Amino acid sequence: MEEQRVGKANGQEPTIVAFFCTWCTYTAADLAGTSRMKYAPNVRIIRVMCSGRVDPQFVVEAFAQGADGVLIGGCHPGDCHYVEGNYKTLRRIALLKRVLREMGIEDERLRLEWISASEGDKVARVINDMVEAVRRLGRLDLPGKRKGWDAELLHHDGPTEALAAAAASDGR
Amino acid sequence: MSNPTKPQVAFYWCASCGGCEEAVVDLADGVLAVVDAVDIIFWPVALDFKRSDVEARPDGSIAVAFVNGAVRTSEQEEMAHLMRRKAQVLIAFGACSHLGGIPGLANLWDRKTIFRGSYSDPPSVVNPEGTLPQESWQEDGRMTTLPAFRDTVRTLDQVVEVDYYIPGCPPTPKLLMDAVQAILTGALPPRGSVLAPDIALCDQCHLKATKPDRLLLTSFKRPHQVLIDPETCLLAQGLLCLGPATRAGCEALCPSGNMPCSGCFGPTSRVHDVGAKLISAVGSAFDASSPDAIEAVLSTIPDPVGTFYRYSLPASRLRRKVSQAAPAEAAQ
Numbered sequence: 001m002e003e004q005r006v007g008k009a010n011g012q013e014p015t016i017v018a019f020f021c022t023w024c025t026y027t028a029a030d031l032a033g034t035s036r037m038k039y040a041p042n043v044r045i046i047r048v049m050c051s052g053r054v055d056p057q058f059v060v061e062a063f064a065q066g067a068d069g070v071l072i073g074g075c076h077p078g079d080c081h082y083v084e085g086n087y088k089t090l091r092r093i094a095l096l097k098r099v100l101r102e103m104g105i106e107d108e109r110l111r112l113e114w115i116s117a118s119e120g121d122k123v124a125r126v127i128n129d130m131v132e133a134v135r136r137l138g139r140l141d142l143p144g145k146r147k148g149w150d151a152e153l154l155h156h157d158g159p160t161e162a163l164a165a166a167a168a169s170d171g172r
Numbered sequence: 173m174s175n176p177t178k179p180q181v182a183f184y185w186c187a188s189c190g191g192c193e194e195a196v197v198d199l200a201d202g203v204l205a206v207v208d209a210v211d212i213i214f215w216p217v218a219l220d221f222k223r224s225d226v227e228a229r230p231d232g233s234i235a236v237a238f239v240n241g242a243v244r245t246s247e248q249e250e251m252a253h254l255m256r257r258k259a260q261v262l263i264a265f266g267a268c269s270h271l272g273g274i275p276g277l278a279n280l281w282d283r284k285t286i287f288r289g290s291y292s293d294p295p296s297v298v299n300p301e302g303t304l305p306q307e308s309w310q311e312d313g314r315m316t317t318l319p320a321f322r323d324t325v326r327t328l329d330q331v332v333e334v335d336y337y338i339p340g341c342p343p344t345p346k347l348l349m350d351a352v353q354a355i356l357t358g359a360l361p362p363r364g365s366v367l368a369p370d371i372a373l374c375d376q377c378h379l380k381a382t383k384p385d386r387l388l389l390t391s392f393k394r395p396h397q398v399l400i401d402p403e404t405c406l407l408a409q410g411l412l413c414l415g416p417a418t419r420a421g422c423e424a425l426c427p428s429g430n431m432p433c434s435g436c437f438g439p440t441s442r443v444h445d446v447g448a449k450l451i452s453a454v455g456s457a458f459d460a461s462s463p464d465a466i467e468a469v470l471s472t473i474p475d476p477v478g479t480f481y482r483y484s485l486p487a488s489r490l491r492r493k494v495s496q497a498a499p500a501e502a503a504q
Contacts, residue, residue, distance in 0.1 A: 056448035056455075057489075064489035077461070084461075092455030094466045095476065099451060102280065102477045104494035145494060149324045153331070154249055 014068035014134040016043040016127070019054045023081040024116050025073030031120035039124035040131040043071065050074070051112075052085025056096045059110060066143050069109045069134040071126070076114040086114070108133045109140060179235035179356070182214035182226065183265075184255055186241030186248040187275045187325065192266040193217045193240070195342035202349055209356055210235070223251070226258055234259040236355055238338075240266040242275045242486065243326040247319035256332040261355065263367075264328040265348075267341040267436045270366070271446075272486030274341070276325045277478060279485045279492035283323045327487050337366040341436035341483060344422055368421030370440050373433055377415055377424040379405045388459035392472040400430045407432075407457070412479060417443065417450050436483050445489045447480035454480075 020026040026047045032039065048054060051074025059070045072093065074086040093112045100110060111130050115122045185193060199206060213234065214221045226234075237259035243249055256262050267273040278286060287304050291297060308317045328334050338351050351367045354360050361367070374380050383405040393410040400406065406413040406427055413432035415424070419440050426433050439446040454473075460466045473479060481488055 056451040057443075057445050060445050060448045060489045087461045088456055090463070091458065091460065091466050092452055094463070095451045095455055095470055095473075096448070098470060098473075099447065099476045099480065102493070103490050105490075140494070142490070142494070146491065149492065152320075152322050152324070154246060155253065155331075 012139055013042055014131060014139060015066065016069040016071055016130060016134065017062040017067040018043050018045045018071040018073065018127070019048050019051065019058065020045055020073040020115075021051045021053075021075060021081075021086075022047055022049055024075035024079065025051075025113075025123065027117035028073075028115045028119050028123045031118065032123045033120075035120050037120055037124045039127045042131045043127050050080065050082050050085040051089040052080075052082065054089060054092075056092055059096060063105065063109075063140060064142050066141065068137075068140045069111070069130055071130055072110075072112045073115045073123070073126075074112070076116055079116065105140065106137055108137060178209065178211040180213045180233065181210040182234050182237040182255065182259065183212070183217070184214065184237065184239045184251055185217055186239060186251065186269065186328075187244040188241030188266065188268040188273065190217070191342040192268075195266070195340075195345060195348060199345045199348065202345060206349075206352055209352070223254070226254060229258055231257050232260050236261045236263060238263045238265040239328055240264075240269050240342075242268040242272050243322075243328060243331045244275060244278075245319040245321055249322075249331055252328060252331045261335045261360075262328075262332065263351070264334045264337045266343055267339060267438065267483040269328040270337045270339050270487075271438050271484040272325055272327050273436075273483050276327075276484070276486040277482070278325050280477060281493065282495065283321055287321075324492050325486050330486065335363050336360070339366055339368050339419060339437040340422060344425070346423075347421055366419065366438070366441070368419055368437060371420050372440060373415040373418045373420045373422070373424060373437065376420045376422075377405075377427050379403070379424075379427060382408065384408055387457040389457055389469070390459055391469055392454075392458075395431060402430055406430075412454070412473065414450060414480075417446060417453055434482050435480075438484060438487070446484050447477070447488055450480040451476075 020029055026045070029045060051072055054072050062070050072089065074089055075081065077086060080086045089112065093110065097107055097110060101107060108130075111126070113122070113126050115126065183193070183196065196203065212219060214226050237255040239252060239255055239262065241248070243252055264270045268275055272279070281289070291304055292299050292302055305318060305321065307320050308315055336351070338347055340347060347368060354367065374383060382403065387407060389410050391410060392412050395411060398409065398411070400411070401409060407415070411432040413427065414435035415427065415433040417439060418433050418435045419437040421437055424433070435446065435450075439449060443449045458469050460469045477485070486492070
C-alpha cells in the first residue's frame, strides 16, 4: 500500500520547484550543466535576483499549484551580493516551516541550501537528495486534494476560488 | 407588509458568533435611516420570516443580501445558494464570510477530531456510549434530521459567487452605512471589490509617526507581557501588530485601545496569501542571523498559524491542514 503512493510505483514523479539566486546557486546550476553533471529531471528552476526575493507567498503558491517540494538556493552566509538578503531568507524560511508543519506539510518538502557559484556538484547532490526524500514522502498534490475536499459540497460544479480553478486546469 | 417601491434587503447568518448581527444593531439611530430606505424581508435573528418565504419569492427579486459567517454545514451551503439565487447583489459581510474568520481555524483539524474534542474528550463531558451528532435519527416511526457537518470550513465565495465584501470582525457601523449608501445611490465600485480602503492599516493609525524605518526586534511579546506605551508604535514595542499587512477601514480601533491589530480586515488587493505575506514581513523585522538565535526569537511566537491566519485560514492558498490520509481515501 505504502509503495503504491511513492515514486514511480504509480507512474507519478514528484515535482520540485527551485528558486535559485542569480549570483550563486543559479550560476552553480549553470556550471553543473556545462560540466555535464547529471541530476534528477524533476526540478523546475526559477531564477531570482536573491534568495531574499523569495516571498513566502511564492512557496505557498508553488505548493498550491501542485509542487511536491520547494528548494531555495542562495549564497553562503556572508557572501550575499546584497549583503544580508540570505539572512532574511533564513529567518523567513524558519518561520514558514513552523507554519507549514502545523498545516501538515512535512519539513523535507521545503529546503534551503547555500550553494556558491563554484559548487555545481552540490547542486546535483542537493537536487538528487531532495527528489529522493520527497519521493519517499509521496505526492503532495494539493490541487487533487482540493478536489477531494470539495467533493463533500452539494454543488460540486459551483463556483470556487478563481485560483483553485486555475490550479485545477494546469493539467495535473 | 412589504412596500414594493423600496429595495428589498435580506440578512443571513452562517457559521459566526453573532457579532456581525450586533454590528447592524450598532448602527443605532442609523438603523432607522436604513429601515426607512429599504425593506428588510429576511433576517432570522430579528424578524419572523421563514426560509419558505424566501423560496417563494421570484429569483433575483431581493436587491441585496448580506450573508455573514463562514460555510460549515450543508444547511449553510443551501442557504448561501438560496441567497445567491434570490438576490441581485450578494455581499459577504464580515471576516468569516470574507476569509473564513475565527471558525476557519477549525481547518487545522478534521470533522472526526472536532467531534472527539467536543463530545468525548473534554473532562467535563460524560459520554460513555460515545454518542455523536447524527445527520438523521429514527424513533417512534419519525425521522429527525440535522444539517451535515462538513470536514472543511469555507469562505462564502468558495461556495457561491460573491459580488462585494465588507471586511471586519465585525465590520464597523460606518463601513456598513457607507456600503448601504453606495448601494442605494448606485455608486458601487467594480464587482468583486472589498468595500474598504485599499491601503495598509498603519496609514490610519495614530501611532504611525513613531514607526521606525527599520525594526530590529529581539523577541516578540504578547499584550499581557508588557506595559504598553500608548504613544509608540506597537510593532516597535515588540508586539506582533499586523497593521502593515492588513487593510485599513476600521480607523485603527484596536491600536487606539492599546491592542495590536490582529488582521480582521484581511489583506489589501495586492496580497494573495496574507499569512505568507506576514511571515515575510515578520522575518524582516527581527534581528538574528544564526539558526539557534532565529529559533530563540521565533519561540516567542507560540501560535504562528493562529497569529498569521487568525481570520483567513480557509482563504489561504493552502486552505486547510493537509490530511495525512492516502490521496485515494481523501478523494472519497
